[in-house]
Amino acid sequence: MQEAFVALGANLGDRESSLTEAIRRLQADPYLEVRRVSAVYETAPVGFTDQPSFLNMAVSLVTELDSILLLRRLLAIEQEMGRVRDIRWGPRIIDLDLLVHGDVPMETSELTLPHPRMGQRAFVLVPLRDVWPEEAPFPWEAELSAFSLAEEGIKRFAEWNGEGLRKEL
Numbered sequence: 737m738q739e740a741f742v743a744l745g746a747n748l749g750d751r752e753s754s755l756t757e758a759i760r761r762l763q764a765d766p767y768l769e770v771r772r773v774s775a776v777y778e779t780a781p782v783g784f785t786d787q788p789s790f791l792n793m794a795v796s797l798v799t800e801l802d803s804i805l806l807l808r809r810l811l812a813i814e815q816e817m818g819r820v821r822d823i824r825w826g827p828r829i830i831d832l833d834l835l836v837h838g839d840v841p842m843e844t845s846e847l848t849l850p851h852p853r854m855g856q857r858a859f860v861l862v863p864l865r866d867v868w869p870e871e872a873p874f875p876w877e878a879e880l881s882a883f884s885l886a887e888e889g890i891k892r893f894a895e896w897n898g899e900g901l902r903k904e905l
């Protein structure tokens with residue numbers, strides 16, 4: 737069993753329902769065991785900026801699957817939920833990115849691990865920090881502490897209460 741970390745994002749339609757649905761699908765997958773679920777953050781769009789703000793979160797899970805099979809299950813969830821691919825970095829109902837799986841880096845045309853852009857993305861590192869094991873050093877601590885969350889347009893939006901999202905008051 738190896739631990740994996742997955743980033744989730746949504747900025748089209750009912751963002752909260754999409755994230756809830758994606759987590760339910762991960763939890764229902766017999767090959768995956770979801771361990772921790774981060775808080776939900778509302779984040780300003782990065783890359784292609786003329787699009788609605790995102791909700792972002794992260795989960796940790798354990799699995800016997802190899803990294804490619806794990807990625808394919810994540811892509812299948814995106815597809816089943818109706819994700820349409822058009823603009824690169826453009827708006828989407830749901831996005832599931834594999835950030836890290838075990839400690840083996842890899843680079844193929846289908847999958848690069850760790851995710852090649854994660855260190856530059858506060859919207860990934862902030863939720864990832866929530867689910868990173870306390871006993872292990874967080875490898876992107878320096879990158880994370882260099883971000884100003886206000887400047888990055890990141891604010892805490894909701895929590896996962898085990899079944900769904902609970903809005904922060």
Ligand SMILES: Nc1ncnc2c1ncn2[C@@H]1O[C@H](COP(=O)(O)OP(=O)(O)OP(=O)(O)O)[C@@H](O)[C@H]1O
Pocket residue numbers: 807811821824825826831832833834835845846847848849850851852853
């Ligand atoms: N670590 C990874 N996680 C997810 N997809 C990856 C990864 N490495 C390579 N890919 C490949 O990238 C392809 C495009 O992914 P996707 O459409 O989610 O990109 P994006 O979210 O628009 O941009 P970004 O990759 O910058 O997050 C996937 O089909 C997959 O084969």
Ligand SMILES: Nc1nc2c(c(=O)[nH]1)N=C(CO)CN2
Pocket residue numbers: 744745746779780781782783784790792825826831859
């Ligand atoms: N704030 C934010 N910006 C993005 C996001 C995202 O999830 N959150 N995903 C992108 C494509 O991977 C591009 N830009």
